Amino acid sequence: MEPRNYSAVFPKCFLLLLLAICLCSSIADCKQKRLQYKNAYATMMYMGTPRDYEFYIAIRVLLKSLAKLKVEADLVVIASIDVPLPWVQALEKEDGAKVVRVENMDNPYKHQSNFDKRFMLTMNKLYAWSLVDYDRVVMLDADNLFLQKTDELFQCGQFCAVFINPCIFHTGLFVLQPSMSVFKDMVHELEIGRDNPDGADQGFIASYFPELLDRPMFHPPQNGTKLDGTYRLPLGYQMDASYYYLRLHWSIPCGPNSVITFPGAPWLKPWYWWSWPVLPLGIQWHEQRRQTLGYGAEMVVVLIQTAIFLGIIVMTRLARPSLSKLCYRRYDKNIIFVQSSLKLVAIWCILASYIAPIVVIPHTIHPLLGWTLYLLGSFALSSIAVNAFLLPMLPVLVPWLGIMGALFAMACPFYPDGVVRALCVFAYAFCSAPFLWVAIVKTMAGLQLSLEREAFFPRLGESTPPSGFNKLY
Incomplete structure (x- = not known):
C-alpha cells in the first residue's frame, strides 16, 4: 500500500478552513450591519403626479x-x-437607503366632494406601521428641512406628533412603534x-388617534430609555415655515428648533427656484442640496x-428689418381687423415672454441660477416682440426691470x-x-x-409696392 502524501493535503485543508472562517465572518458582519440600528427615519415615494x-x-x-x-438610524423609503x-x-447605492417596495393602497375617500387628487396615494404612509424590524420609526414628508439631529425622537412612545394646527396634529413628521x-x-x-x-392620510391618522391632543408633552428621558404610550411633540420638532x-x-x-416644514401652497415648496425670495428659507434648502446631491442632473439643460x-x-x-423699408400703407377695408389681430398677437407675445x-x-x-436664467429668457423672448413689431425697448422691459427690483426688495x-x-x-x-x-x-x-406705418412687410423680391399701397413720404 502506497503511503499518503500528507504534506500536500494539509495546505489545501488549511486554505479551505481559512476560506470557511472568512465566509462565516463576512456573513456575520453583514448581518450585524443590517441590524446595526433598531430605529429608522422613513419617507414614502409614489408615482402618478406631475411632480x-x-x-x-x-x-x-x-x-x-x-x-x-x-443620524444613528436606518434610512428607509417606502x-x-x-x-x-x-x-x-x-x-x-448612492444615498444608502433601504427601499421597501409596496403596492399602492386604494383610497376609499376619492369620491368625497372635498377630495384633492394630490392625496390619492398618500395612504401608502400607513405602511410605516409594517416596518416591524425596527423599534421606532420617524415618518417624514419630503418637505422637511432638518437643522440638527433629532435622534432623541426614537425615545418617544407608540405614537407622537406635533400640533401645528391648535386642534389637529400634522403628519409631516410623527413617531410610531x-x-x-x-x-x-x-x-x-x-x-x-x-x-x-x-x-388624505392627515385626516385618517388624526381620526385614528383622536386622544393625542390630551396627551402629555414629550420630553426625552436623560437615561435614553424609550417611553410607552402616546405623546405630543414640542413645536420645535415640526416648525411651520410661516412662523x-x-x-x-x-x-x-x-x-x-430642529425641523422646518413647508405645508403651504404646493407651488411654493422650497425646492422650486421661484419660491425664493418669496420663501427666504428656500435658499437654506438649496444650500443643503448643493452640499449633498448637487445640481449635475439639471446643468446640461441649463447650459442648453x-x-x-x-x-x-x-x-x-x-433679423430686425430696416426702418427705411417701412414706408407703405395699404388701404384695405379689412385693415382694422388685421391691425387688431396683430395687436393681440403682440400682446400675447409679450405676456408669453414673461411666462414661458x-x-x-x-x-x-x-x-440664484433659476432667476438669472429667467431674466435672460424673458429678455430674449421679449426681444422677439420688440424686433418683430418694432416696439420701443424700454416700455416692453419695464416689467422685466420691475421683477428685478422686486427680487431685491424681497431679498433685502x-x-x-x-x-x-x-x-x-x-x-x-x-x-x-x-x-x-x-x-x-x-x-x-x-x-x-x-x-399704421406698415400693415405687412413688403414681399421678398418686390421692387415696387403692390397695388393698393400708397407712399407715405
Whole structure:
C-alpha cells in the first residue's frame, strides 16, 4: 500500500478552513450591519403626479441631509412598485437607503366632494406601521428641512406628533412603534370607511388617534430609555415655515428648533427656484442640496437653454428689418381687423415672454441660477416682440426691470422682521404700478404707430409696392 502524501493535503485543508472562517465572518458582519440600528427615519415615494421627479429630488436631499447629520438610524423609503428602477438604485447605492417596495393602497375617500387628487396615494404612509424590524420609526414628508439631529425622537412612545394646527396634529413628521396588528387594523378601518374629513392620510391618522391632543408633552428621558404610550411633540420638532416669516428668525421657546416644514401652497415648496425670495428659507434648502446631491442632473439643460436664449437675442437683432423699408400703407377695408389681430398677437407675445421661462426652466435648480436664467429668457423672448413689431425697448422691459427690483426688495437682509418686509414689498408694488401703466400705454402707442406705418412687410423680391399701397413720404 502506497503511503499518503500528507504534506500536500494539509495546505489545501488549511486554505479551505481559512476560506470557511472568512465566509462565516463576512456573513456575520453583514448581518450585524443590517441590524446595526433598531430605529429608522422613513419617507414614502409614489408615482402618478406631475411632480414625481421633484419629489424624488426632495427625498434624496432629505436622505443625504440626514446622513450628513450622522443620524444613528436606518434610512428607509417606502416606494410603490411603479417607482422607476434607476431611481430605486440611486436611493440604495448612492444615498444608502433601504427601499421597501409596496403596492399602492386604494383610497376609499376619492369620491368625497372635498377630495384633492394630490392625496390619492398618500395612504401608502400607513405602511410605516409594517416596518416591524425596527423599534421606532420617524415618518417624514419630503418637505422637511432638518437643522440638527433629532435622534432623541426614537425615545418617544407608540405614537407622537406635533400640533401645528391648535386642534389637529400634522403628519409631516410623527413617531410610531411599528406593529402588524395596528397596521392590519388600520387597513380594516380604511376598508370600512372610517371618518376622514380631508380624504388624505392627515385626516385618517388624526381620526385614528383622536386622544393625542390630551396627551402629555414629550420630553426625552436623560437615561435614553424609550417611553410607552402616546405623546405630543414640542413645536420645535415640526416648525411651520410661516412662523419664521413673522420675525425672519426662529425663536420657538417650547422645544428644540430642529425641523422646518413647508405645508403651504404646493407651488411654493422650497425646492422650486421661484419660491425664493418669496420663501427666504428656500435658499437654506438649496444650500443643503448643493452640499449633498448637487445640481449635475439639471446643468446640461441649463447650459442648453442659456445658449438658446443668447442665440435668440442675437438672431432677433440681426433679423430686425430696416426702418427705411417701412414706408407703405395699404388701404384695405379689412385693415382694422388685421391691425387688431396683430395687436393681440403682440400682446400675447409679450405676456408669453414673461411666462414661458417659468415653464421651461428646470424647476429644482438653485434659485440664484433659476432667476438669472429667467431674466435672460424673458429678455430674449421679449426681444422677439420688440424686433418683430418694432416696439420701443424700454416700455416692453419695464416689467422685466420691475421683477428685478422686486427680487431685491424681497431679498433685502436688513428688514427687522417679517411685517416690515411685507410692508416694504407692498410699498414697492404700489410705487411701481404707475410706471407699469405708463409702460403699457407707451407699448400700445408704439404698436399702433408701427402698424399704421406698415400693415405687412413688403414681399421678398418686390421692387415696387403692390397695388393698393400708397407712399407715405
